[in-house]
Amino acid sequence: MDDWYLIISTLIFLVGFLLAVISLRRGRKGEVGLNFWLAAAGFIFQCLFLRERGELHGRCPITNGAEVLVFICWSVVILYLALGKAFRLSLLGVFSMPLVFVFQLIAIISLAANDPGPRPPETLDPWLEMHASMSLLAYGAYGLACIAGIMYLVQNRQLKSHEPGRLFYSLPPIKYLSDAIIRLLVIGTVLISVGIIAAFFMQVAPEAVHLAASGAVWLIYFVIVLVQFIRRISPKRLSVLAIGAFVFALVTLSVL
Amino acid sequence: MSIFCLGVNHKTAPVEIRERLAIAEKAVPEHLSEIRGIGPIEEAVVLSTCNRVEIYGSASDSGDALEKLVDYLVDHFEVEHGEVEFYRHEAEQAANHLFEVASGLDSMVLGETEIFGQIKKAYATAQQNGATARRMNKLFQQSFTVGKLVRSNTRIQQGSTSVGAAAVDLAEKIFGKLDGCRVMILGAGEMSRVTAQSLQSRGAKSIIVSNRSFDKAEELAKELQGKAILFDEWMNHLHKVDIVISSTAAPHAVVHKEHVEKIIDQRRGLALFLIDIAVPRDIEDEVNEITDVYLYNIDQLQRIADDGVKRREKQIEICRQVISGFLEEKGIEALAEVPDSRKQKPDFSEGPTAGRTVTDS
Numbered sequence A: 001m002d003d004w005y006l007i008i009s010t011l012i013f014l015v016g017f018l019l020a021v022i023s024l025r026r027g028r029k030g031e032v033g034l035n036f037w038l039a040a041a042g043f044i045f046q047c048l049f050l051r052e053r054g055e056l057h058g059r060c061p062i063t064n065g066a067e068v069l070v071f072i073c074w075s076v077v078i079l080y081l082a083l084g085k086a087f088r089l090s091l092l093g094v095f096s097m098p099l100v101f102v103f104q105l106i107a108i109i110s111l112a113a114n115d116p117g118p119r120p121p122e123t124l125d126p127w128l129e130m131h132a133s134m135s136l137l138a139y140g141a142y143g144l145a146c147i148a149g150i151m152y153l154v155q156n157r158q159l160k161s162h163e164p165g166r167l168f169y170s171l172p173p174i175k176y177l178s179d180a181i182i183r184l185l186v187i188g189t190v191l192i193s194v195g196i197i198a199a200f201f202m203q204v205a206p207e208a209v210h211l212a213a214s215g216a217v218w219l220i221y222f223v224i225v226l227v228q229f230i231r232r233i234s235p236k237r238l239s240v241l242a243i244g245a246f247v248f249a250l251v252t253l254s255v256l
Numbered sequence B: 001m002s003i004f005c006l007g008v009n010h011k012t013a014p015v016e017i018r019e020r021l022a023i024a025e026k027a028v029p030e031h032l033s034e035i036r037g038i039g040p041i042e043e044a045v046v047l048s049t050c051n052r053v054e055i056y057g058s059a060s061d062s063g064d065a066l067e068k069l070v071d072y073l074v075d076h077f078e079v080e081h082g083e084v085e086f087y088r089h090e091a092e093q094a095a096n097h098l099f100e101v102a103s104g105l106d107s108m109v110l111g112e113t114e115i116f117g118q119i120k121k122a123y124a125t126a127q128q129n130g131a132t133a134r135r136m137n138k139l140f141q142q143s144f145t146v147g148k149l150v151r152s153n154t155r156i157q158q159g160s161t162s163v164g165a166a167a168v169d170l171a172e173k174i175f176g177k178l179d180g181c182r183v184m185i186l187g188a189g190e191m192s193r194v195t196a197q198s199l200q201s202r203g204a205k206s207i208i209v210s211n212r213s214f215d216k217a218e219e220l221a222k223e224l225q226g227k228a229i230l231f232d233e234w235m236n237h238l239h240k241v242d243i244v245i246s247s248t249a250a251p252h253a254v255v256h257k258e259h260v261e262k263i264i265d266q267r268r269g270l271a272l273f274l275i276d277i278a279v280p281r282d283i284e285d286e287v288n289e290i291t292d293v294y295l296y297n298i299d300q301l302q303r304i305a306d307d308g309v310k311r312r313e314k315q316i317e318i319c320r321q322v323i324s325g326f327l328e329e330k331g332i333e334a335l336a337e338v339p340d341s342r343k344q345k346p347d348f349s350e351g352p353t354a355g356r357t358v359t360d361s
Helices: A002-026 A029-057 A065-083 A091-113 A126-161 A174-199 A208-231 A235-255 B015-021 B025-036 B062-076 B091-102 B114-128 B134-153 B163-175 B190-201 B214-223 B231-240 B257-267 B285-289 B298-330 B333-337
Strands: B002-009 B041-048 B052-059 B087-090 B183-186 B207-211 B227-230 B243-246 B272-276 B293-297
Touching: A002 A029, A002 A091, A029 A065, A029 A091, A065 A091, A065 A126, A065 A174, A065 A235, A091 A126, A126 A174, A126 A235, A126 B163, A174 A208, A174 A235, A174 B163, A208 A235, B002 B015, B002 B062, B002 B091, B002 B134, B015 B052, B025 B041, B025 B052, B025 B062, B025 B114, B041 B062, B041 B114, B041 B134, B052 B062, B052 B091, B052 B134, B062 B087, B087 B091, B091 B114, B091 B134, B091 B298, B114 B134, B134 B298, B163 B190, B163 B272, B163 B293, B163 B298, B183 B190, B183 B231, B190 B214, B190 B243, B207 B214, B207 B231, B214 B227, B227 B231, B231 B257, B257 B272, B257 B285, B285 B293, B293 B298
Parallel strands: B183 B207, B183 B243, B207 B227, B243 B272, B272 B293
Antiparallel strands: B002 B052, B002 B087, B041 B052
16 A cells, blocks of 8 residues: 555656646746645655555664655655745745656655565664654755755856746746755754764664765765855855755765 | 727827826716716726726617717817727627736736726726626626736736836846845936836835936935935945946946956855946946856847747737637626626725636626
8 A cells, every 4th residue: 555655646746747847838827836735745645655664664664765765755845845935935846846756756666676575673763763864854955955956056047148038937036046045954954963963872873884974964064054154155156065965965875 | 788898098099189088086986977877878987097098888778878978078078079989899899808908918018917906996986986787897807807817827927028127027036025125326317217216116225326427316316215426436335235227328338347256255145136228338248257146238138028028929819818718608698697686796805916816606
């Protein structure tokens, strides 16, 4: 049943993305609003999938690569649903959809090819659960910052080229995008810091590679946020950094 | 019983005629009462704006009503028979015309929204003066629905249609709301004034005016409730402003790349929007190469405005399809179907962009 929840959720995100692209091409902003509700519907099925997997394992369902990808997608969607409107970035959802769709599709294929099955913990370590869930929530925030960064670069290019394309009128102002990137990076860094602090209390110390990889991700984002607050990074550079850092964070996931 | 519309607009009559037919707001109730006293006319709504004077109504014999209405206008306004080419629409044509007007398709600036509010006001005045009943109530309610439908389902409002509007739209695409934006004007010309006023209308507040003739700078600053500075001092204020409008009469560039490079670090990542509407240009092209700086000259703004007009023109057919679809679905027959007991109450609470919230049930 859990597979079906994931498939339905993925299909909803695909439909949401396609609908949003069509409505953007037609300039029907009203239909972009529908995207929010589709994201909410997809989120419900994500929750159902994660609940089933959680019950299967008897712990937070991040025991294999596929589950980790779904958990990151869940974090992206929950942050979009919670913050998208507050950041005046309803289109963030539209741009998030392809990422969520691709990640979940990989998860579906991966689980279909080889589902490792239940992996109950030998002993349940709440600090380990906290470390993992907070870190992956941070990945969600960084994922959204990366998407906002892409949106910023697209809009910036259109403004600089003096030839506004079709997306120009639908994309939000670059100020809102750069503000959103900063806030999302801060949120992500707070979450990952909590995750790392939790790691110090874990019953079993993490492997050195794991420690180095998560430490590197934390350090990169911490430095970006620190420099931003001390010196102010140009929004264009900040966008590039948000994209680059997220790509790096994704690469480290394979290690983690 | 049928509905009708009689009128002139900016396409059919020059301003000399329109101004003679214009009905002042205060005089509307009196005219409404007199028009309803004309033979077969039962209901009436007067829409009088800069670009149009139109009378909508319902009558037992709309053909006769239109003839008598022309006589009434000739009797009461300084126009002669045959001098004015009134357009006359009856039944579905009249509804279609009102729907196009409400959608901004008949406006001088295609897709503009001001007309929507003007129609609402005209209808409210007629309603308050007891000049409307079920047909006009239904017709105007439907026009509000259609106006919103068209605007939310097409791109008729998308894109700027003038240089000033293009500058303001670009500023909003950079800064979002212009509430906190600070503006500097270099050269106190007419174009600068108009552009600054457009920015002010969207919330820009702090305005600095710098001109070679300080008197002129002071004059414009006073008009815009801003501050005048000496022309030699503009460089010292550049880092404080978000938008620069330049239209000096200088024969060479006034703002160089070095000027902007010097201050951009002080802006701590905040964007700078430079609008160069001078010919010869005031701002070096290379300024646009600087990160977070956006430079537009008069030709680039004009191109955006031309593109906006073309985009809107391409939408006319789609808008008409929305209107005809609505008329096919709801039909003019619906105007006759509504029983008296279900008279519509007007909804003045929402603007044209509020979406499909008003229904004509």
